Amino acid sequence: MTLPKGPDTTLRQASLDPTDWSELRAQGHRMLDDMFDYLQQIRARPVWQPIPAELRARFREPLPRATTDLAAAHAIFMRDILPFAVGNAHPGFFGWVHGGGTAVGMLAEMLAAGLNANLGGRDQIPIAVEQQLVQWVRELFGFPDSASGLFVTGTSLANFIGVLVARTAALGVEVRQAGVAASAKRLTAYASAAAHGCVAQAMDLAGFGRDSLRIIATNHRHEIDLAALERAILSDRAAGQTPFLVVGTAGSVDIGAIDPLAALADLAQRHRLWLHIDGAYGALGMLSPAIARRLAGIQRADSIAFDFHKWGQVPYDAGFILVRDGALHRATFAAPAAYLRRDARGMAAGSAWPCDYGPDLSRGFRALKTWFTLKVYGAERLANMIEHTCALAQYLQQRVEASEALELMAPVALNVVCFRYRSADADRVNAEIAADVQCSGISAPSTTFIGGRLALRAAIVNHRTRASDIDDLIQATLRFGRARAAQHGETP
Numbered sequence: 001m002t003l004p005k006g007p008d009t010t011l012r013q014a015s016l017d018p019t020d021w022s023e024l025r026a027q028g029h030r031m032l033d034d035m036f037d038y039l040q041q042i043r044a045r046p047v048w049q050p051i052p053a054e055l056r057a058r059f060r061e062p063l064p065r066a067t068t069d070l071a072a073a074h075a076i077f078m079r080d081i082l083p084f085a086v087g088n089a090h091p092g093f094f095g096w097v098h099g100g101g102t103a104v105g106m107l108a109e110m111l112a113a114g115l116n117a118n119l120g121g122r123d124q125i126p127i128a129v130e131q132q133l134v135q136w137v138r139e140l141f142g143f144p145d146s147a148s149g150l151f152v153t154g155t156s157l158a159n160f161i162g163v164l165v166a167r168t169a170a171l172g173v174e175v176r177q178a179g180v181a182a183s184a185k186r187l188t189a190y191a192s193a194a195a196h197g198c199v200a201q202a203m204d205l206a207g208f209g210r211d212s213l214r215i216i217a218t219n220h221r222h223e224i225d226l227a228a229l230e231r232a233i234l235s236d237r238a239a240g241q242t243p244f245l246v247v248g249t250a251g252s253v254d255i256g257a258i259d260p261l262a263a264l265a266d267l268a269q270r271h272r273l274w275l276h277i278d279g280a281y282g283a284l285g286m287l288s289p290a291i292a293r294r295l296a297g298i299q300r301a302d303s304i305a306f307d308f309h310k311w312g313q314v315p316y317d318a319g320f321i322l323v324r325d326g327a328l329h330r331a332t333f334a335a336p337a338a339y340l341r342r343d344a345r346g347m348a349a350g351s352a353w354p355c356d357y358g359p360d361l362s363r364g365f366r367a368l369k370t371w372f373t374l375k376v377y378g379a380e381r382l383a384n385m386i387e388h389t390c391a392l393a394q395y396l397q398q399r400v401e402a403s404e405a406l407e408l409m410a411p412v413a414l415n416v417v418c419f420r421y422r423s424a425d426a427d428r429v430n431a432e433i434a435a436d437v438q439c440s441g442i443s444a445p446s447t448t449f450i451g452g453r454l455a456l457r458a459a460i461v462n463h464r465t466r467a468s469d470i471d472d473l474i475q476a477t478l479r480f481g482r483a484r485a486a487q488h489g490e491t492p
């Protein structure tokens, strides 16, 4: 009897591996060297540059049917992609809150991609690495061993998970089946006016609606007004609502303000509310003993959301959610499924898989680049880096205060400085300055509104930033400010 021929004899090039590994190896080393060059020489590049229309058009081609040489594709990357990124790896990047990344993180991403591990579950050491990170995070925030943690894309998703676990705490696991509408309780949550927009979005996604989030006024330091918060809770309760959640901010997106976390924890305890902290970038200040003192109270939270990709410098993306009550966290997401059955032995062994703690089933190995970052640099060196960005913010504040042409717009709590060029038409002039500075390639501040007035905003997050980069930002602001003011007929 002859066996039928296998399909291998008829299909050429089914595998996507190269036929010539030595050629791929040489090309791969060139790609690696190009990225080392990029990081080593980044200071000499513009932070950002406007994108020519014809370049944009190159990324509107039809689906490629045939093959392209890897070297040719890489050449396109070097010419058309690499120079036109947003520039957050650059020491002159001060926009929004973006981490700078590191070469170590980049290399770890390569290792993770080569391994191509799927961290949804199953019995594998990559999950032990993620659990190691969970343990380190518990230690950092003084959480018990029963606390759970999970890598997610970013704090937007981590805040959403925090709201969902708080929802389980308030309505029981039945809410997963019946939905929020089935409950007679009308739940309300609280956050300050300085809270990030994704908190309201989380309320929306969780089925409560944005109106269920009460926006509480802030004090002159942009911290939540505790008296106003308490009044809102009492008035909602009197009106038959059920307050269930308060979201505190550790490092507000606008100015880096830290809500009074210990007082917030007291208040949450008194009113039996779930305390969730959005510590997107600020929470990692816990690495520094000096900043940790200012975050006191965070260790009493029920859940904390933060990013390793901001102050932690881990390459995008690496968000994290930490929940004190690990069992409740699991009860919020775990669901039986035949194809995800657990066994005592073999690859399906080990209970409590990461997919039991969040909405993702397939998940990348974000833990590896984070493990490498903490392992290679160590907590102390990362703390020094974080403290240095705060020292640079103090320096920028001093430079602003020393200039008659500039005005400080908000207190500097951590590493964010809001300021502007003085002008009769300041909103317009400063919007122009922001765009002028960005287009010059010298620096990249962003803008925000402080008390209805437009401000230039410099968030110093990048570990590569030095005092000379702050000087460049000041100089460029003054230069473009003078030019714009003159253009509008103002005399200096």
Ligand SMILES: *Cc1c(COP(=O)(O)O)cnc(C)c1O
Binding pocket: 097, 153, 154, 155, 156, 157, 196, 198, 249, 251, 252, 253, 278, 279, 280, 281, 307, 319
């Ligand atoms: C950046 C930020 C977020 C959103 O985090 P992502 O990682 O971008 O999803 C939420 N809150 C604050 C305070 C932030 O700074």
